[in-house]
Amino acid sequence: EPLKIVYIGKNTGNPYFDSITAGFEDACKSLGCEFQFLAPATAEATSQIPIIEAQIQRGVDVIGISPNSADALNQVLDAAKAAGILVLTVNGDVVGNESRRAATILPVDFTKTGPNQVELMGSMIGYSGEIAILSATTEAPDQNVWIAAMADTLKNDAKYKDMKLVATVYGDDQPEKSTTEMEALLANYPDLKGVIAPTTVGIAAAAQVVQSRGIADKVKVTGLGLPSEMRDFIKDGTVEAFQLWSPYNEGWLAVHFALGVLDGSVKNEVGGTFEVPNLGTITINENNSMNTQAELTKFDKTNIDDFSF
Amino acid sequence: MTAGTTSPVLSARGIGKQFAGVEVLRDVDLDLMPGEIHALLGENGAGKSTFAKIVAGVHRPSRGVLTLNGQVVDVANPIIAQRLGITLIHQEPISFPDLSVAENLILGRQDGAALGAVPWRQMTRDAQGLMALLGVAIDVGRPMRGLSIADQQMVEIARALASDSRVIIMDEPTAPLTPKEVATLFTIARRLRDEGRTIVFISHRLEEVRALCDRVTIFRDGNRVATEGIADLTDADIIRLMIGRPVKEYMHKRGTEIGEVALRVSNLTRAGLFHDISFEVRKGEIVGLGGLVGAGRTDVAQAIFGIAPADSGTIEVHGKRAQIASPVDAIGLGIAFVPEDRAVAGIFRSLPTDQNITAAVPRKIAPFGMIKAGLERAMALDAVSRLRIRLASVRQPIGELSGGNQQKAILARWLLADPSILVLDEPTRGIDIGVKAEFYDMIGDLAANGRAILLISSELPELLALCDRVLVMAEGRLTANLARGVASQETIMQAAVPKGDGLARSGKAAA
């Protein structure tokens, strides 16, 4: 009987998780296991709990989950573990509760996100001038880590001494709110040179404002975005470049790792390594975490059409 | 212009109407001639409005046919009636408070596509013309909201005028109007008649009928009992025909002595509704309060019970001056009030009958705020058997009971409160004859037990049979105080018919 793998996304209708799901699907197809994608309608912290409970009842072998909360899931994850299910967090971890899951699969070493973004911005504005950050919600944990790292980099790296972070605003990952926040940034900081939006909704909204005002040469927008959402803006020059990683590879890696652990060919211990087709050698780092790639991928005119997600 | 040579514009044949099994019109035949003003007379509930509504397509008859100019017509709804040239001025003026006066005038008259344009300019011009014709100064651009009942009635009348109808039915159009407005209305009505239109005029005011109408038809208990030329009938004839039902004999019981004054009302006045009302009700006494609909009796009762307190005047209960600002005060003083409109103000339709019965005595069944379910049930069952309320179970929602049984349940509610003073507003309205007799017994027993009872009723036989004394109101004033023996149908009617010098209700009624 084939092994049953489920992947539980943060919420449905989010193209980002669709891409991870595609990685899961393709890997399951090539390795022969049964796969299902599930997600709650809203990215609410508690909404994943009944889904996990149902999967325990269903008797699945592997749960991959992008948790909506670092600690709301503790009980139910423990229950899953007790039922002998291999639990992996994907794309985000239950920080502080690492013992509740077997391993975590992250696209990239997240400590690199902040500095990489600052560098990209700097390269676009000649390393000088006022910049601002347009983030998701005030509580978004990943974004907050990245923003802290950006501020740190700007302050401590002499290369960026002429770049000044003037504001950090939050668009709550809603297009309307992100748009008004972006408009307000432009009104409040007439000398603004660039905006970093480390969230897919934010970068699209910021780009749209810049596009509709026709100020792409004055205000540079970059951040983390999906190629499928940003393709137009890259092509018409609104956005020179932005970054991300391959969500697809996260799913791909998760399945290879899980099946390897279950058939004994991969040891889930820190420092261990294993081979994954297309990705090469993967190392299990501290806290049983592994990355699909070393650095962020940069998307611009030259490569945007190579990506289908 | 009487019947004979011309053929009727509208004839009714064998019209009958039932509401929920109750027959309110029986086999009515009536011919309306072109160019006549035809009065419909009859006691409250005789079926005048129901007949008018059937002609105007508001109700459909249970039996019978209407013929218009010799052709059988099916007046299925008010729009069809309008197309056939039949307009009804409702007893309660219909108004759309948020629309302008001009629009209220035109609404329902226009034909045409849904997206057809509204001719504001022309509409306003026409409306102003009509208002000028009626001699009323109403800005036709203002919303209906806030117009007095009289002004609303004038708008209704203007609407009928504008309709170009061949048959215009006016259901008590003069009730809220001032004498001057009435005079204008009459002038216009006569002019319309002279144009060859037919006007049906419903009123309780005999002198108006005499002044205006050519023929009269008298209804009694859903039957048409007579149609005559107005000149052929004396007032006495008319009253006899109206009320001449064989009065069911009720033995007036005189068990207890009439005691001291329980309720004394002095100089009670509420602007525009009633004026200078003074009377007293003694323990063990049943005092009737008669008059025509709209005389202001309900308003007096509401003032006594604190629903709409009077502007001036005093109320004494058992010899002590009472301040009654709300029903809670009145209940506290031992006053009970059975309102006239059961459905609106009386029953809690969706609640079980036992809860309806015990609703007025929360303290009895719930001494410390906690309901004693057993006690509640026992009290309800006791009331049910004493008043012979017919129901499947006391847990049955009261809305499912028949009207008479609902009314009994409400009476039971107040009896539980053991009031020393009972104000009953039309307690037997909509109740069948058999039940009525039971009610009379009950009311008699209540008085015999030393309670003071104020009985508002529009049914003369009821007042005569039950009451030790009959007060009569007309147009907001007390016009008679008749002891048993002096009171008769004639004396009451005489006092009840307005003399035109009463309170000018219009304008102020809604002020």
Next chain:
Amino acid sequence: MTGWRHILLRREAGIAVMIVLFCLSVGAVKPQFLTLDSLRIILLLVPLIMIGAMGQMLVLLARHVDLSIGSMLGLTAMASGMMFRYMPEVWWPVGFLVSVGLGAVLGLFNGALVTVFRLPAIIVTLGTLNLYRGLTFIMSDAKQIDRQYVPSALKSMSVTSPIFGIPWIIFISFGVAILTYWFVMHTRIGRQIYALGSNPVAAPLRGISVTKVTLVVFAISGALSGLAGILYASRWGFVNPSNTGSGFELQVIAAVVIGGVSINGGVGTVAGTVLGVVLLGCVSAALPLLGIPGTTQSAIYGAVILLALMIDRLVRMQGMARSTRAAVP
């Protein structure tokens, strides 16, 4: 059997039958649905909704509606959460007092706007839905209260059990239902709520204070939202300024209405409401088990609401046919 009981039984039996049929059909496909374990899951899904539903039922009985319960849940949970965080020395059960008390105050504010300004409740509570949510953001500076700050004793109420392995939180929610039953059936004021909703014109004639009853139902709705708020912190172990309680009002109103409480006041029972809550709980528990994506849940929820209502209406139309007068003057 009386007509009244007849309808009552029909109505509630109707929901019960729906629940049984639903569970059996799911069980036929997925036998694990008919285990004690899945009963536990269902029961753990419902406590907050159950508590909210009791308050909403009272509000609806009085012919009003309270859309702000989700925001009150969030604000009261946040208040206790912040106390836990910034005053860890305070004995944790005080959180119950804080949340319930604050909830009652918020509810009273709703009630006051409804009575004093005679504003329609739907609009007032739409306003306070926004207002209270905004206050939650302001108060918390938009920061989540993390798991580490929520007292373990509070959290364990959702896990440990006084008896039968059923966690405290479930007992509390059913306790609230029983208390509400007693309140509406056996207290004077409870009865007055029905009377007011049944006939707002007649109620004052019976000496019922419309203002008092209105304030009471909104205050209870607020207090119960507060109870749901502190139990949210217990159940999920954290309080989030934007998520906690958001959308709660729609779930609760759906459950209450499915349970047969009329939006037009005066009609509804605790038993029906409980069954409505349980039915929605069963649906919520079954969908993921059946592998139906969470997103379809919306459609099924909507369909269940509409279906239950239509059945109710058909039953009611029959009942009314017997006692209706033409509504024309």
Next chain:
Amino acid sequence: MTGWRHILLRREAGIAVMIVLFCLSVGAVKPQFLTLDSLRIILLLVPLIMIGAMGQMLVLLARHVDLSIGSMLGLTAMASGMMFRYMPEVWWPVGFLVSVGLGAVLGLFNGALVTVFRLPAIIVTLGTLNLYRGLTFIMSDAKQIDRQYVPSALKSMSVTSPIFGIPWIIFISFGVAILTYWFVMHTRIGRQIYALGSNPVAAPLRGISVTKVTLVVFAISGALSGLAGILYASRWGFVNPSNTGSGFELQVIAAVVIGGVSINGGVGTVAGTVLGVVLLGCVSAALPLLGIPGTTQSAIYGAVILLALMIDRLVRMQGMARSTRAAVP
């Protein structure tokens, strides 16, 4: 000046004064708020809400309410989005037909449930709010329609301008307002909506078909939600099954109610509604400019709604005092 115009002017003048005062005070702190640029921002914020508000106004005038407009917006936008994606050969303006037509059908379904089953609109549309959202998920397989699939010509309607640099989308929304004005003031059916809401019992006596008017207002509300749906795709360039349109109903109802439309039917004007929409637009545009965190917006929204209502009520109470008798017969 007639009494009618008097009240009308007072009500709308009230909102206009609020708008002016608000803008001036914001401008005092942030002069850039009083520039043409920020007018453009405000105008770009309002088109969808404006269009939704016109439909909702009609529904409220008829004494109903439509909570499903956000879900209808989402479903209709998704329908066009999927057409763009899977049938790219179809001429893009057909999307308008698809969205508006589908919206009208969805609205008719709401209206049919309200009239046939005589269910309260608040509950029916609460049900279809869930149902339509669920259908969106099912239809789209929970997949977003990305920017690349939305025709550029459609997207550019939110950017390019026929005249004065004002984008098409703004012209469309004001065009809808003007059409609605004509509809309610100058067509028979428009006046019948007011009449029905003003006195539902008497309406049939004046030959107004309650069924027809009810179906019409819900169908228009649906069709306008559909228009808002296709314009959402234009404005934001994507359609998301869960976000698109969610919460739209609350924004729209808030705007409409602030604009003076009564939840009890019969009262409200297009001008008032437009002003209500603009006031909320000003607030939304000003907050980020003032550096007020977006999260406080909720509280301010709520406060604005309640404030506007209280003012309205006070005005109305005066008006009513003149025409009230004890409401008890």
